[in-house]
């Protein structure tokens with residue numbers, strides 16, 4: 201494992217530092233998103249340097265240059281930044297004040313700390329999107345105790361969706377409660393929570409854009425996201441929704457990207473409820489809803505994230521087939537490792553298999569399979585068959 205020294209000199213605040221010939225992108229985090237970004241960087245001759253908490257994280261195992269450290273330690277973040285032109289991240293668990301401290305030191309944090317906050321803090325995001333920008337969001341309120349949840353339910357009905365203000369993912373930190381007693385049990389787990397009206401869902405979609413600091417912006421076709429137990433399990437591109445609704449979703453994502461000054465990828469998760477869009481949550485980084493773009497779009501979300509954060513021209517986002525399906529590979533209930541079943545998945549014609557090199561645990565996202573086809577049904581059938589062959593539960 202190499203630990204690069206200081207290879208660049210600081211530029212003015214927020215400007216990329218371009219002292220060397222090789223562009224270096226620092227990624228805080230070394231999970232599967234960093235791993236797939238590293239893969240895209242290889243083709244462009246860009247070096248990815250990850251801040252990993254352990255040497256067996258997915259991006260390190262895939263050969264990304266690594267610095268060991270914690271996203272919660274400012275000097276670990278600063279050491280990563282000193283070796284890179286820009287700093288980005290593959291998760292939300294970085295204290296906002298640390299990102300701001302890096303910015304004050306003249307480091308190009310992409311996206312900027314203030315923009316990143318919209319993905320880190322669900323209450324901040326709701327206030328920004330709903331109250332300040334006037335965008336459609338589910339009814340929400342911060343709640344401190346079960347009595348506040350009960351008051352919220354008087355106005356919006358049971359069940360109520362409780363969400364941890366920070367730190368949730370894959371349905372963790374999201375609970376649907378039906379009584380004050382259930383609310384009490386969730387709140388007793390600690391941390392800050394907000395209540396949300398439980399919205400009847402027709403389906404869920406995601407609108408993804410890439411934006412560069414100089415303001416160039418590209419939109420991906422809207423994708424349907426299928427969740428089970430709060431976790432995204434399947435993607436269907438393009439989403440089978442009326443074209444006007446898809447355009448509205450893309451317009452919402454563009455508007456949010458502009459207002460936040462997002463750089464790199466912005467994914468906007470949306471609910472379709474009674475034929476209307478509501479904004480769920482934001483990710484200001486490559487996101488599960490964009491995994492289909494690796495084979496399914498002219499430029500993958502990972503490449504466009506790199507291009508965006510480095511202020512390089514953005515790539516085209518058009519579909520490469522009439523229908524693209526991606527099925528997440530989730531750890532089998534028997535604890536088996538999908539890597540042991542690779543041959544069975546590769547025997548499925550047309551299946552593009554991605555495994556993240558993570559230790560298998562039941563219910564953990566371990567990879568995904570993508571298929572391109574002439575129809576949505578055919579693409580799904582291939583991707584589901586290969587994911588099933590890897591042991592992923594249906």
Ligand SMILES: Nc1ncnc2c1ncn2[C@@H]1O[C@H](COP(=O)(O)OP(=O)(O)OP(=O)(O)O)[C@@H](O)[C@H]1O
Nearest residue numbers: 338361368369370371372374396397398399427430
């Ligand atoms: N207000 C709501 N009404 C109905 N269903 C909801 C609501 N909020 C969340 N859900 C369901 O729970 C899922 C997870 O919620 P959310 O996206 O807020 O949390 P998350 O676990 O942080 O997700 P991610 O892994 O995408 O970061 C949603 O995709 C949706 O299926």
Ligand SMILES: [Mg+2]
Nearest residue numbers: 370469480481
């Ligand atoms: Mg979500």
